[in-house]
Structures are given as structure tokens and as C-alpha cells.
Amino acid sequence: MxxxxxxxxxxxxxxxxxxxxxxxxxxxxxxxxxxxxxxxxxxxxxxxSIKWAEREIKLQELCDKNRRNDGRFDVIVPCSGGKDASYVAHILKHKYGMNPLTVTWSPFEYTDIGRKNLDSFTASGFTNLLCTPNKILHRRLAKAAFFAVGDAFQPFVYGQMSYAFHIALGLDIKLVFYGENGEAEYSGDLTTKEWPGMPLDVWSEKYFKGVTVNDMVKYGIEKNIFSETDLTQSDLLFYAPPSIDELKRKNIEFQWMGYYRKWFPQENYYYAHENTGFEANPSGRSEGTYSKYxxxxxxxxxxxxxxxxxxxxxxxxxxxxxxxxxxxxxxxxxxxxxxxxxxxxxxxxxxxxxxxxxxxxxxxxxxxxxxxxxxxxxxxxxxxxxxxxxxxxxxx
Ligand SMILES: [Zn+2]
Known part of the structure; x- marks a missing residue:
């Protein structure tokens, strides 16, 4: 089912x-x-029709408002070492003078090239927090997700979206910068294309309307994929967003670089290759497609x-x-x-x-x-x- x-x-x-x-x-x-x-x-x-020069000014203002000179991080960039987030982190640091903390929610199993790209990225001058979830739990959630929604990838998505906000809250960092707004770029959900970032209420509503990690846990227990004793609430923490009220009270914002600057994956690739040591797939292309990066x-x-x-x-x-x-x-x-x-x-x-x-x-x-x-x-x-x-x- x-x-x-x-x-x-x-x-x-x-x-x-x-x-x-x-x-x-x-x-x-x-x-x-x-x-x-x-x-x-x-x-x-x-x-x-989009006025990019105006958006550039908005980005500068956003950075000016949030930049810190007291030795603390002022922006979080969720980044696995891929070309897009590497580009975002690098321009925030070098073009806009920000102090980014990059955070990574680990892939299920790093490929050699993926791990190498993350290493090259930190070697290019970035601090990174790599969160690796409890693997017993993560494998069971992946299995539950594969049966429940036909996509074992789902537990990765939960952490990829949520982990950064836990860190933002814990370290009082007001900005979380993702790459592109996938809805506008790939689906064209017209309601979101004028948004510089995801409003937290909408994000939380979308999250809870979809299949949440709690739904997945419930499904996994019902189907005997795991038992209650396999789970602790603390291990589940980073799979769900922190309190939205608290994020709002602290004025933490969810932003997309693709709103402020024209988003071209191919150019991000060249940029990351040049500046953060990003390398494309050594086998020439990825299975199922012709692209390599x-x-x-x-x-x-x-x-x-x-x-x-x-x-x-x-x-x-x-x-x-x-x-x-x-x-x-x-x-x-x-x-x-x-x-x-x-x-x-x-x-x-x-x-x-x-x-x-x-x-x-x-x-x-x-x-x-x-x-x-x-x-x-x-x-x-x-x-x-x-x-x-x-x-x-x-x-x-
Ligand atoms: Zn089309």
C-alpha cells in the first residue's frame, strides 16, 4: 500500500x-x-522580465543586515560538496563578505567522487559540519520509505531540509541559504516564483501535509520493518523541522540564491570547478542521463x-x-x-x-x-x- x-x-x-x-x-x-x-x-x-539588478541590491541589503563582525557565523549554507551549494557558499563568502557555516546531511553512502568533492570544498576554505545519522535507524527508514512511497531517498530529504535549521537555532544564525527554488525552476508552481525564500509557515504546512518522518515511522512499525525499541526520539530529532514558532521568534530566514541571482547549473559547475575544486563524474556521465556534474x-x-x-x-x-x-x-x-x-x-x-x-x-x-x-x-x-x-x- x-x-x-x-x-x-x-x-x-x-x-x-x-x-x-x-x-x-x-x-x-x-x-x-x-x-x-x-x-x-x-x-x-x-x-x-526579472529585474536582476534590483535583486542584486536586495541581496546586498540582506547580507548587510546579517553580516557579523564579532567572529560568529552569520549564514548557513547546506552543502554536500556539490557544485550548486559550493557556488552559493563561495560567493557569499568572497563576493558578499559573509561568514558562512556549511552543513551537510550525509548521503546514504558517499561515492568516492562525492567524498572527494566535500574534502576539496573544505580545503578551499570552509568550515563544515557533517551530520551522519544513526545508520541502523536510517537504513530502516529508507526501507520503510521505499515501500511506503516508492522512494528510499525520503529520509535524506527530511534531514537535508531540517538539520540546517536546528543548527541555525542552536547557534543563533539568522540566514539559511539554499540554492534554487525547485518549484519555480523545475515545476513552475506559480505561487512561489516571486518568493525570495520559503516562508516558514508555508514550509511547515507543506511538510506536515506531505508524508512526515512520523508517518514513516508509524508505517515502518505497522509493517514490522522496525520496532518501537529501534527508535529513540533523540535520533529522530534532525528528521523534522525544529519549532517553527521559535524559528520565527528568532527571525531565522529560509532563502534561495536562485531568487537573487540567475540560476544556471552549468555555470555553477564551472564556478565550483574553478574555486572549490569540484570535479565532475570521472566515469563521464551518471547512469540514466548524459550529464556528468x-x-x-x-x-x-x-x-x-x-x-x-x-x-x-x-x-x-x-x-x-x-x-x-x-x-x-x-x-x-x-x-x-x-x-x-x-x-x-x-x-x-x-x-x-x-x-x-x-x-x-x-x-x-x-x-x-x-x-x-x-x-x-x-x-x-x-x-x-x-x-x-x-x-x-x-x-x-
Ligand atoms: Zn517546458
Whole structure:
């Protein structure tokens, strides 16, 4: 049984954006009357109507308001050592004169290149707190999440969002700077695109409307994935946000750099390579896509993208190509052929580690995967699964 609240809202009539390669199966994306997705419309606004010079001034004012000269940290940047957050931390320190503390919620299993990038990042002059969750608990939560919502990645997301705010509260640091607003950049949820950051009330409401860590714990206990005795409240602390009232009382703010400065992942890559020693994937590209510099640090990442491909028919190459088309790096035609070539490629390299991490069999893995195939997305031809609609045979 799934407790995923996203999937039920997808529309059955599959369409693809006329400008990029994304389909309307992506949660919360909106297509306009010309058949163009909201993320493409937002990308146009970034090029034409957004007044970046004004936003630059706002960023300077925000930094001026928060900069400390008393030897204390004044901004937190959640950063695993990837290109985007490395860029954010570096410009805050060197262009805006801030004193960033970087915090990392550990990947499930660091890849060699991921660990190396984090080391290079601190070696370039940053203090970093690396929080590594209790692995017995973390593995069980990942297993519960895999069965409950078809995504073992969920416990990472909880900590990635929450941990930084516990540190902000504990050290009285008023700013927490994330990279881009994913809703505006990738989905185009129109309500958020004018926001410089996530209002704490909205964040907390979204968090509690979704599947929370407490829901996951309850599910895990019901399904005998773990027992009450495996859990302590203290180990669960960083998986949920701290008191929102307390964050508000202390004026702690959740900000996105993508609001203040044009967000170009490819440029962040060049910047981080130059300034923080960031290296791309040594094997040339990541499984399931053609790109070599995004989401490199976790051996289990590939399964998050793979399950997204199963649930929505949207794989990692589709997301990468859509973004690069919007940024003008590739054409839609090139995007289609990249999707055809790489989307849905199985993340074979770390499959055994994934099964071991979750303590599940290959049979259990595939039965969960197949339970997320929706009738309007997939068809079974003599035992092999095929997408009913793909951007490369849609001719749109
Ligand atoms: Zn689009």
C-alpha cells in the first residue's frame, strides 16, 4: 500500500511541453494554452522580465543586515560538496563578505567522487559540519520509505531540509541559504516564483501535509520493518523541522540564491570547478542521463531517479535535458534524442549496494517498482515494459 500523496493527482492524458521535453506527469507542473510548461515560462522570465539588478541590491541589503563582525557565523549554507551549494557558499563568502557555516546531511553512502568533492570544498576554505545519522535507524527508514512511497531517498530529504535549521537555532544564525527554488525552476508552481525564500509557515504546512518522518515511522512499525525499541526520539530529532514558532521568534530566514541571482547549473559547475575544486563524474556521465556534474555524491541516488521514471515516465535525462533546453544549451531536438538514449537506464553500478542497504531481495525490489507503474504510462508487451508515450515518438 502506498502512502504517497503526489501520484494520485497526475492527469491521465499525457502531453509534452512544446518547448522542452517535460511531460504533464510532473507533479504540480502547469501547461498553458500554447502547450508550454510553467518551468519554461519561468525560464523566459529569467531572461526577460526579472529585474536582476534590483535583486542584486536586495541581496546586498540582506547580507548587510546579517553580516557579523564579532567572529560568529552569520549564514548557513547546506552543502554536500556539490557544485550548486559550493557556488552559493563561495560567493557569499568572497563576493558578499559573509561568514558562512556549511552543513551537510550525509548521503546514504558517499561515492568516492562525492567524498572527494566535500574534502576539496573544505580545503578551499570552509568550515563544515557533517551530520551522519544513526545508520541502523536510517537504513530502516529508507526501507520503510521505499515501500511506503516508492522512494528510499525520503529520509535524506527530511534531514537535508531540517538539520540546517536546528543548527541555525542552536547557534543563533539568522540566514539559511539554499540554492534554487525547485518549484519555480523545475515545476513552475506559480505561487512561489516571486518568493525570495520559503516562508516558514508555508514550509511547515507543506511538510506536515506531505508524508512526515512520523508517518514513516508509524508505517515502518505497522509493517514490522522496525520496532518501537529501534527508535529513540533523540535520533529522530534532525528528521523534522525544529519549532517553527521559535524559528520565527528568532527571525531565522529560509532563502534561495536562485531568487537573487540567475540560476544556471552549468555555470555553477564551472564556478565550483574553478574555486572549490569540484570535479565532475570521472566515469563521464551518471547512469540514466548524459550529464556528468549533478547529484554525484550518493551511491543510492540513481534509484531515486529511476523510481521517478517508473512513477511519472520522467527520468533523469528528461529533467536534465528540459533544464538545458530552457537555458539555451541544447535544442529540443537534441533533448529528445538524449532522452531516447539515456532516460530510464537502470542504475546497475550500485544495485547490489542498494539491495544490501535496504536488506531487501531483488524480487522485493521489482515488486515495489512494478507496483508504481500506472496503466496510462506503461504497457506490457510480452513481459517487457514500454512507455505508452515518449517525447521522442510523440512528434509534438
Ligand atoms: Zn517546458
Amino acid at each position: 502506498s502512502i504517497n500523496k503526489q501520484i494520485s493527482s497526475s492527469v491521465n492524458d499525457i502531453r509534452f511541453c512544446k518547448k522542452c521535453v517535460i511531460s504533464n506527469q510532473r507533479p504540480r507542473i502547469v501547461f498553458d494554452e500554447e502547450g508550454v510548461c510553467s518551468a519554461c515560462r519561468y525560464a523566459d522570465e529569467k531572461k526577460t 549533478a547529484s554525484l555524491d550518493d551511491k543510492l541516488d540513481g534509484f531515486h531517479y529511476y523510481l521517478g521514471f517508473i512513477k511519472f515516465g520522467i527520468g533523469r535525462a528528461t529533467s536534465d535535458a528540459a533544464h538545458e533546453i530552457r537555458d539555451g544549451h541544447i535544442t529540443r531536438e537534441e533533448g529528445e534524442s538524449l532522452v531516447r538514449k539515456f532516460d530510464g537506464e537502470f542504475p546497475e553500478t550500485h544495485f547490489n549496494e542498494f539491495l544490501e542497504y535496504l536488506s531487501i531481495s531483488e524480487g522485493e525490489f521489482w515488486s515495489v517498482v512494478d507496483s508504481y507503474r500506472k496503466e496510462h504510462i506503461w504497457q506490457n508487451n510480452n513481459g517487457s515494459w514500454k512507455l505508452r508515450h515518449a517525447v521522442w515518438h510523440e512528434g509534438s
